[in-house]
Amino acid sequence: MPDARYTFGEAMSDKDQLACESPSIGSRSGTGYIWMAYSVFFFVDPIMRRSLRFWLVCVGIYAVFLAVYIGYMRARSTKQRYVLLAAFYVLGMVSLPINSSSTAFFVYSAAFLPFAVASVPTVIAVMVAQCLGVAVQGLVMHVSLIPIAITIFMIIVVGTSNIFVAQQKRSQHRLRVAHDEIERLAALAERERIARDLHDVLGHTLSVIVLKSELAGRLVERDPQRAAQEIGDVEKTARTALKEVREAIGGYRSQGLAAEVEMARNTLQTAGVAMACESPVPKLTSEEETVLCLALREAVTNIVRHAHATQCRMRFATTEDRFHSLQVEDDGPHPIKQEGNGLRGMRERVQSLGGRFSINSEHGTTLLVELPVRTTSTTGVVQ
Known part of the structure; x- marks a missing residue:
C-alpha cells in the first residue's frame, strides 16, 4: 500500500512544486515510482482479449509509457516536465482507440499537472482542453462512450483533487520561507543590538581606561602616589567593563539613570x-x-x-x-x-x-x- 504521506501526482519536492527547477523526489528516493502501480489497469483489455498480437502492441505502448514516466521523474527543468506531461496525454490519445484501458495515461497527465504548473486557472484550462480533446476523439474515432466518460471523469476528479494538494504544499512552503525569513531578521536584529550595546559599553570604558592611563603616565615621576591611584582606577574600570560586557551579552540592564549621571560626572572630571x-x-x-x-x-x-x-x-x-x-x-x-x-x-x-x-x-x-x-x-x- 502506498505511503499515505504522499499523494498521487506529488512526485516532486516542495521546491519542485513551486519552481519546478530541482530534481523530483522519485529521482532521489524512488517514492515517485510507486504510482506506476496504477498503470497495471492498462493490461485489463489484453488479459480479456487473449490475443498475442494485441499483447505485443500493448507492450510496445507500455514501453513508451515507461520511458515517458522515468523521464518525468528525472526531469531537471520546467520545460522538460511540460513536454513529458504533453507526452502522457498524446500517448493516451493514441492508445485509447486501441486499448480502452488507456485511461490510466490521462490520469497521470492530470495528476502531475497541478504540481508542474503553479497557476490554478492555467491548470483548469488545460484540464478542460484535455476533456474536450478526449470527447472529440471519441466522436471522430467512434470509441465506446464508456471509456470516454471514464477518462473525462478521472481527469476531472484526479486533477481537481491534486490542485488542492499542490496549492496546500505551496502554501506550506511559503510559510516555511516566511518563518525562516523572520528567524533570519530576528537574529540580525539581535546581532545589531549586541553590536550597539558592546560599542556603547566598551567605547566608554576603554576611553576612560586610556584617559586614566595617560594621566598616570604623566604623574608617575612627579606624583607617584596619584599615579598609583589612577592605575587603581584603571583596574577598577577594566573590571567594570568586563561586568558590563557580560550584562550587554545577556541583555543590558542599566543600574539606573542617577548612577549613570554620577559616572558621567566622574569621567568628565577626570578629563578636565x-x-x-x-x-x-x-x-x-x-x-x-x-x-x-x-x-x-x-x-x-x-x-x-x-x-x-x-x-x-x-x-x-x-x-x-x-x-x-x-x-x-x-x-x-x-x-x-x-x-x-x-x-x-x-x-x-x-x-x-x-x-x-x-x-x-x-x-x-x-x-x-x-x-x-x-x-x-x-x-x-x-x-
Missing part, C-alpha cells in the same frame, strides 16, 4: 571637563532608563574623545507635547560632523521607542533625546 546637571533625574521605566543611560554614555564618550570641551551642561525636562527630554551640551571647538556607529545606534534605540533624536553643532555640540511619556492605566499596564 566641568559638568553641571541643572535638573533632577526623572522617574522612568527600565526600558527608557536604559536608552537614556546609553545615550548619556555615548555623549560623554564623544566629549572625552573628540570635543576638547571645558564645560558640559546636562538638563532633564518634560516638553509641552509630553516627551521626556535629555539635553547634553558642551562648549568644545570640535563639533560632530558625521554620525558614527555609536550615534547611529543611539538614534535607532530612541526611534524604536517612538522618540526623537537630534544633534546641533552650531556652538559646540548639543545632543537632544526625547522619549514619549508613558502613562499607567488603572490595570497597572504601561501605555
Whole structure:
C-alpha cells in the first residue's frame, strides 16, 4: 500500500512544486515510482482479449509509457516536465482507440499537472482542453462512450483533487520561507543590538581606561602616589567593563539613570571637563532608563574623545507635547560632523521607542533625546 504521506501526482519536492527547477523526489528516493502501480489497469483489455498480437502492441505502448514516466521523474527543468506531461496525454490519445484501458495515461497527465504548473486557472484550462480533446476523439474515432466518460471523469476528479494538494504544499512552503525569513531578521536584529550595546559599553570604558592611563603616565615621576591611584582606577574600570560586557551579552540592564549621571560626572572630571546637571533625574521605566543611560554614555564618550570641551551642561525636562527630554551640551571647538556607529545606534534605540533624536553643532555640540511619556492605566499596564 502506498505511503499515505504522499499523494498521487506529488512526485516532486516542495521546491519542485513551486519552481519546478530541482530534481523530483522519485529521482532521489524512488517514492515517485510507486504510482506506476496504477498503470497495471492498462493490461485489463489484453488479459480479456487473449490475443498475442494485441499483447505485443500493448507492450510496445507500455514501453513508451515507461520511458515517458522515468523521464518525468528525472526531469531537471520546467520545460522538460511540460513536454513529458504533453507526452502522457498524446500517448493516451493514441492508445485509447486501441486499448480502452488507456485511461490510466490521462490520469497521470492530470495528476502531475497541478504540481508542474503553479497557476490554478492555467491548470483548469488545460484540464478542460484535455476533456474536450478526449470527447472529440471519441466522436471522430467512434470509441465506446464508456471509456470516454471514464477518462473525462478521472481527469476531472484526479486533477481537481491534486490542485488542492499542490496549492496546500505551496502554501506550506511559503510559510516555511516566511518563518525562516523572520528567524533570519530576528537574529540580525539581535546581532545589531549586541553590536550597539558592546560599542556603547566598551567605547566608554576603554576611553576612560586610556584617559586614566595617560594621566598616570604623566604623574608617575612627579606624583607617584596619584599615579598609583589612577592605575587603581584603571583596574577598577577594566573590571567594570568586563561586568558590563557580560550584562550587554545577556541583555543590558542599566543600574539606573542617577548612577549613570554620577559616572558621567566622574569621567568628565577626570578629563578636565566641568559638568553641571541643572535638573533632577526623572522617574522612568527600565526600558527608557536604559536608552537614556546609553545615550548619556555615548555623549560623554564623544566629549572625552573628540570635543576638547571645558564645560558640559546636562538638563532633564518634560516638553509641552509630553516627551521626556535629555539635553547634553558642551562648549568644545570640535563639533560632530558625521554620525558614527555609536550615534547611529543611539538614534535607532530612541526611534524604536517612538522618540526623537537630534544633534546641533552650531556652538559646540548639543545632543537632544526625547522619549514619549508613558502613562499607567488603572490595570497597572504601561501605555
